[in-house]
Amino acid sequence: MAAGTSSNVHLHDIPDVILSNIFSLETETRTRNAMSLVCLKWLLLERSTRKSVTLRGNIRNLFLLPTCFRAVTHLDLSFLSPWGYPLLDSFSNPLVLAQFLRHAFPSVVSLIVYVRNPLTLQLLASQWPNLQHVKLVRWHQLWPAAPVGSDLVPLFDHCPMLSSLDVSHFYCWTEDLPPVIQAYPSIATSLSHLNILKHDSSTDGFKSHQLLSITACCPNLRKLLATCIFNPRFIGFISDQTLLTLALNCPLLSLLHLADSTSMSNVRPNLIEDASISFATLGDVFSKLPLLEELVLDVCHNVKHTWPALELLNTKCPMLKSLRLGQFQGICRGIASPPDGVALCQGLESLSIKNCTDLTDKALIAISHGCHRLSKFEVLGCNQLTRKGMWEFTHNLRKTLVDVKISYCKNLNAVSSLQALEPIRDRIVKLHIDCVWASIIGEEKSLKNWSKLKYLSLWIAVGELLNPLSLSGLNDCPSLEEIQIKIQGDCRDQPKPFMDAFGLSSLTCYPNLTRMILDCSGVTGYALTAPVGHTDLSLWERFFLSGIQDSTLNELNYWTAQDVDVNQRCLFLPAAGLLAQCGSLRKLFIHGTANEHLMMFLLGNPTLRDVQLREDYYPAPDNDTITEMRVGSCYRFEDALNSSSRHVPD
Numbered sequence: 019m020a021a022g023t024s025s026n027v028h029l030h031d032i033p034d035v036i037l038s039n040i041f042s043l044e045t046e047t048r049t050r051n052a053m054s055l056v057c058l059k060w061l062l063l064e065r066s067t068r069k070s071v072t073l074r075g076n077i078r079n080l081f082l083l084p085t086c087f088r089a090v091t092h093l094d095l096s097f098l099s100p101w102g103y104p105l106l107d108s109f110s111n112p113l114v115l116a117q118f119l120r121h122a123f124p125s126v127v128s129l130i131v132y133v134r135n136p137l138t139l140q141l142l143a144s145q146w147p148n149l150q151h152v153k154l155v156r157w158h159q160l161w162p163a164a165p166v167g168s169d170l171v172p173l174f175d176h177c178p179m180l181s182s183l184d185v186s187h188f189y190c191w192t193e194d195l196p197p198v199i200q201a202y203p204s205i206a207t208s209l210s211h212l213n214i215l216k217h218d219s220s221t222d223g224f225k226s227h228q229l230l231s232i233t234a235c236c237p238n239l240r241k242l243l244a245t246c247i248f249n250p251r252f253i254g255f256i257s258d259q260t261l262l263t264l265a266l267n268c269p270l271l272s273l274l275h276l277a278d279s280t281s282m283s284n285v286r287p288n289l290i291e292d293a294s295i296s297f298a299t300l301g302d303v304f305s306k307l308p309l310l311e312e313l314v315l316d317v318c319h320n321v322k323h324t325w326p327a328l329e330l331l332n333t334k335c336p337m338l339k340s341l342r343l344g345q346f347q348g349i350c351r352g353i354a355s356p357p358d359g360v361a362l363c364q365g366l367e368s369l370s371i372k373n374c375t376d377l378t379d380k381a382l383i384a385i386s387h388g389c390h391r392l393s394k395f396e397v398l399g400c401n402q403l404t405r406k407g408m409w410e411f412t413h414n415l416r417k418t419l420v421d422v423k424i425s426y427c428k429n430l431n432a433v434s435s436l437q438a439l440e441p442i443r444d445r446i447v448k449l450h451i452d453c454v455w456a457s458i459i460g461e462e463k464s465l466k467n468w469s470k471l472k473y474l475s476l477w478i479a480v481g482e483l484l485n486p487l488s489l490s491g492l493n494d495c496p497s498l499e500e501i502q503i504k505i506q507g508d509c510r511d512q513p514k515p516f517m518d519a520f521g522l523s524s525l526t527c528y529p530n531l532t533r534m535i536l537d538c539s540g541v542t543g544y545a546l547t548a549p550v551g552h553t554d555l556s557l558w559e560r561f562f563l564s565g566i567q568d569s570t571l572n573e574l575n576y577w578t579a580q581d582v583d584v585n586q587r588c589l590f591l592p593a594a595g596l597l598a599q600c601g602s603l604r605k606l607f608i609h610g611t612a613n614e615h616l617m618m619f620l621l622g623n624p625t626l627r628d629v630q631l632r633e634d635y636y637p638a639p640d641n642d643t644i645t646e647m648r649v650g651s652c653y654r655f656e657d658a659l660n661s662s663s664r665h666v667p668d
Contacts, residue, residue: 030059041067065089071123073098074628076656078108080115085122092128095119096155100652101632104134105142112141120145127151133188134158136169143176151211152177153184157218157638160190167198174202182211186243189636192224196231206235215243215275216282218636223247223279225254233267240309242268243275245282248317250294258299265306272311272337278318281344293319293345300327301334310335316344316372323348325359332362342370342396349374352381361388370396370423379407386414394421396450401428408438416441420470423450425477431456436491443468450475455486467494474498480507480541480558484521498528502535505562509543509579514553515561523565532572538562538579539609539635545581545588555579560592567599574603578610587635588612594619601625609634614651621658627666629659 054064065086072094106112128151199206223245324346350359366389377400424435431454548554580587589612598619605628
């Protein structure tokens with residue numbers, strides 16, 4: 019039939035193979051669910067092409083477990099409710115439940131699961147012997163009498179095809195992993211991805227001998243992420259010899275991420291002490307890792323005069339695309355006409371520089387000339403940089419740069435940071451700045467359009483207001499979809515808030531903003547009765563959340579403030595009342611605890627469909643006696659939330 023003529027060709031006439039490929043390209047869950055409602059054929063096609071499923075809901079409601087996703091290869095069980103409760107303890111015969119999960123998802127080769135006790139892995143690992151990728155999650159404390167490595171033994175016993183292991187969110191001792199890997203040499207040899215990068219600052223890093231013991235058993239590793247000890251005053255610190263031996267043990271690495279254990283905390287960097295790492299050794303290490311594509315060295319102790327070693331990255335690691343350096347000094351001199359140091363890494367697409375005390379505007383401009391492919395750039399704690407230098411940097415990279423983070427730089431407050439980004443204002447997609455308003459008054463503020471900005475991340479000190487954000491030059495962001503706000507500071511040293519609200523109502527100027535992460539986990543105060551003259555956290559919570567009822571948010575992740583003296587992070591009455599009034603909110607995830615009667619307030623919100631308490635911080639409350647929301651409370655709340663009497667608009 020000639021092109022352009024009318025025909026009776028229907029969408030169903032598309033060959034099934036092509037239609038199946040179209041379905042496979044769509045990954046957004048709600049979109050796929052909507053596609054499945056078109057007709058029975060599309061329903062069956064959607065279910066047969068779904069490769070990833072994250073289960074929510076209560077594990078006791080087995081009759082709701084879907085059995086139509088037979089082709090799913092990636093299964094996430096870490097968000098089942100009650101969150102953090104032992105997965106198989108809800109049944110008198112837990113083996114039957116494990117078998118039922120295998121029957122529903124027979125093709126699983128990738129698994130994420132919350133492992134509260136050893137029984138979980140003992141029963142689940144045997145159900146999927148073909149598992150290749152496993153991520154373990156646990157924020158609760160260890161069983162006191164558990165032998166070293168006992169949590170991991172069932173996994174290695176039953177999954178001989180294991181090639182990827184992620185324990186970055188799994189609380190365990192650093193002594194647990196090396197003996198297990200040594201005991202299973204065939205699995206260790208087949209491991210290509212190992213993530214032992216701990217995300218809680220309370221965990222010690224791996225000592226030098228532990229890291230070398232692991233890498234000696236895993237010669238085929240392609241991706242290694244680990245928390246280490248770089249402080250030379252500590253026993254087992256990472257030295258020159260450690261790095262050289264690691265490179266010899268794992269020559270196939272394409273990703274190497276080594277971070278000091280203190281890099282995960284909010285402690286100010288140690289700018290005085292030096293690490294026991296020389297630039298000469300770094301050059302030898304780079305020479306032994308020719309396949310590197312991503313390198314992270316966040317040392318938290320000074321590594322000086324590094325520009326000669328970084329020059330070797332361009333020739334010795336020609337495939338390097340991403341580089342992150344923490345407390346490396348002298349990365350680029352910026353004084354010679356040809357580029358030097360890191361500026362010679364012409365293939366870089368992502369660069370992060372943290373706590374480089376001698377990074378100047380001239381060096382930054384030299385980097386922009388040498389690394390002309392950069393699409394992502396982060397600069398943290400570099401106090402010699404100015405607005406002029408950053409403007410020149412972004413101007414030189416205006417054709418490629420779309421993701422920028424500027425934080426803890428003394429000369430770059432909110433307004434000056436935004437002015438420095440003017441050359442890429444119409445291109446930038448992702449942005450982080452610090453909300454430092456000290457010099458906002460009196461500066462020239464141009465209210466211009468940030469047409470492509472979709473993600474905005476902010477840091478703000480406790481007691482400061484969010485309202486000046488729109489006045490600083492970010493008032494017109496028509497594409498902004500998600501915002502993350504990190505509030506940090508000690509309320510115990512602060513007077514009572516002088517304003518009624520933090521300023522969330524000012525976010526209504528962003529018409530497409532639907533998702534927010536409000537992170538108050540860095541805020542400390544008095545959870546119980548505050549001393550005379552001080553304000554407890556409930557009033558601060560009212561201050562932070564006032565105005566949220568005016569927002570158009572669909573999804574909110576809320577990290578509650580904490581009282582470190584009693585290890586309590588909980589939702590208070592003002593927050594429950596304000597969240598219940600957020601009329602567009604569909605998903606609410608509270609990272610903390612709450613009383614049952616306060617959770618019941620949320621049922622007054624007619625649009626809420628998915629609510630969960632997640633105690634994903636260490637140490638998570640260990641039993642019912644030290645948490646307000648107990649297992650029975652979760653059951654009652656979820657029954658009420660999912661009651662047929664609640665008509666939730668879809």
